[in-house]
Amino acid sequence: MDSRTNHQYRLAARPVGLPQPTDWQYAEETVTEPADGQLLVEVAYLSLDPAMRGWMNEGKSYIRPVEIGEVMRAGGVGRVIASRHPGFAVGDHVSGTLGVQEYCLSDGRGLTKVDPALAPLPVYLSVLGMPGMTAYFGLLDIGRPEAGQTVVVSGAAGAVGSVVGQIAKLKGCRVIGIAGGEAKCRLVVEEFGFDACIDYKSQDVRKALREVAPDGVDVYFDNVGGDILDAVLTRLARGARIVICGAISQYNATEPKGPANYMSLLVNRASMTGMVVFDYADRYAEAAAEMSGWLAAGKLRSLEDVVDGGVEAFPDTLLKLFKGENTGKLVLKVAGG
């Protein structure tokens, strides 16, 4: 193998608010040959996720922070180009935590083989990856929707929200999305099959909910927090379940805002429960099998927003998430795949 250069983004500083260019260090190093028990992966696609913002902060969370100077953590899919690991052969495709870089030297832990003949590689970062698993377990295990109930999903045009709504429809629910802008709302209804979608940029969410969910909200899958969570709290049905999956509106806030209307939980005997997808790792296969079936049957649609920018485009592409500029799962194309 020729000597190759690995371009990477490392964390240079902990951001205050939105990540700035100075929070990143664009580094390069020579790719090392795998030692015994290692393999080398050429990164094809990287997953860009709202959760990345949290990983950049110091302090206790559900996963350790990325250290200053460390390659930024990122999920990805790629191709094995060298291997001295008995479980992986050159030409295999794998998904796992590959990092924001062009090549990943790995001992194989946490890598899963994927089959590009069954689904395009970006789908393994979307419906068949973390966003899909998050949607599946968050909705079904925590939200526990019943046929005929009303399910509301924020970030409805995003990687997780679009899958939550589609699964809720498959389970016989009435599904309302919340998204930003007319184009996204149209997509949510026309492509993802939601019953309605509220445009939080042009509509009063609380009033709109009164119209489209007159009997109240049984399950709210929250990806955004902030004012939208507060608006939905005013419209809960008795016994409602709120799934706290994320709070993208708050991740860059220096003074996060709590849901002022949380006492609606008492009035409506409702619950608000946090979920972290990693807790379901031993059931990913079960979810992937069911969702692969839905994909194959045309009952579930996976939508990726692929930016063909190479690893150097990472900092700017990440910001699209926080500006609400992506539609579907945001993926950065790094190599040919």
Place this chain on the structure above:
Amino acid sequence: MDSRTNHQYRLAARPVGLPQPTDWQYAEETVTEPADGQLLVEVAYLSLDPAMRGWMNEGKSYIRPVEIGEVMRAGGVGRVIASRHPGFAVGDHVSGTLGVQEYCLSDGRGLTKVDPALAPLPVYLSVLGMPGMTAYFGLLDIGRPEAGQTVVVSGAAGAVGSVVGQIAKLKGCRVIGIAGGEAKCRLVVEEFGFDACIDYKSQDVRKALREVAPDGVDVYFDNVGGDILDAVLTRLARGARIVICGAISQYNATEPKGPANYMSLLVNRASMTGMVVFDYADRYAEAAAEMSGWLAAGKLRSLEDVVDGGVEAFPDTLLKLFKGENTGKLVLKVAGG
């Protein structure tokens, strides 16, 4: 029966912030003889509860608001002094929603006979009344503490909190109270048997929790909301359950504050669930039986703060709750009992 005068407090205006004297109308009317199917109760003790503040507000809640001009809603115990109801005889003692008044004419619905030989009448407004039922079902059904786990209770010297902590101790938990002032904290530890009590007036609750609950909080029974809820959120153990029973710090706030640290629910896979005691009405007898046994065995202590002021003292006595001046269940003595 001689002609008697019934003194009452009726709601004159909906309060903004703390209830003012002008929010009340002190009225009197002549007591009417019971018609067929009715009974007349002489009110002995009235229960003064934080929830009363919510009943004075307009708008949808778990119970309809008290209307302007209506006798203020209040639970109470009293003695039947006239009856044309087959289920109640003169001399019976009853508990139920009697209202802030000296005499209550009733059709018997919602009244329960109580036995003053088994427990003093105020106990039927305390451990054997709504506060006790709230503590019992909120802790055991929603909090689901396990032996060895850490349970934290705010309003620990109050009617509900003091019972929550004692039940948690009976279930083998480590129990930490939060209360205001040294005297209350001493009571919580020495009389109610909690393992520790944090004085939120003189201590930093977050730091104090780090010391007394180093492994985190498994169950938090919240009566207060506000900054204390936010502090406890930073110390949750994995899988913690927060019972939202009340938010006395917020009831008089014109701009209620939400828990800014609610994303700790996600990090810790925790839940926050609202409870309303009325949902457990069909199981009150079961709880009362178990708690009567604990009372009789000296395993549970009921503490009432009885103000012997007559019905006219109602407005001032109610304010004691919001100033944190009561210790144990606040009860207003109206007649001899």
